[in-house]
Amino acid sequence: MIATDVAGTGEIIEHKANGMLIKPGDVNALSEALEYMLIDKTKLRQMGIEGRKTIENKFLMEKYVNDLQDIIIKTVK
Known part of the structure; x- marks a missing residue:
């Protein structure tokens, strides 16, 4: 992927590692x-x-659900 370095793009793409x-x-x-x-x-x-x-680790629904569950569990304790 080639993308311009604007907004949050740099948080997702690491130059010459997973895109440009x-x-x-x-x-x-x-x-x-x-x-x-x-x-x-x-x-x-x-x-x-x-x-x-990168996308699988940061943006899959399963990750969001697991992260949310962790937050809820920590909050309830």
Whole structure:
């Protein structure tokens, strides 16, 4: 994934780990990110795998439910 570094995007995407972050309006950075991904297909695949892990770990409904249950249990005790 290539995304601009605005709002909360940087909290989800770690540059060159699970995607590429570029400054808004930076056409050269976008071009470089695209080239990087097209040239290094192994790294591209690894970033995809890491991106999926990030989403699964942070945003799946099961995680929210488990976290909420933990909060409720701690509050009730």
